[in-house]
Amino acid sequence: MLKGRPIAEYKGVAKFFVFLSRPEIQARWHQASGYLPITRAAYELTRKQGFYDRNPGTEISIKQITLKEPTANTKGLRLGSFVRSAR
Numbered sequence: 001m002l003k004g005r006p007i008a009e010y011k012g013v014a015k016f017f018v019f020l021s022r023p024e025i026q027a028r029w030h031q032a033s034g035y036l037p038i039t040r041a042a043y044e045l046t047r048k049q050g051f052y053d054r055n056p057g058t059e060i061s062i063k064q065i066t067l068k069e070p071t072a073n074t075k076g077l078r079l080g081s082f083v084r085s086a087r
Contacts, residue, residue, distance in 0.1 A: 027051075036062060 026042030037043045052059040
């Protein structure tokens, strides 16, 4: 979200992020896209729904990425070197 936008836009973005972070939304996104779930709750829901049993091998990347505790360099969301603009 860029600086200087109307308060209503910030509120809308916040509501959208709350929606996106719901476990059932994240689980659906993960299952449909193949990307890793961003929350443990989405992973657990996907597992509980039997997705990994029906799709062998799809859980491997999650198990690999969670083998060790996160470090300062591996914690959190990384979006690469995207350019940030205040305009």
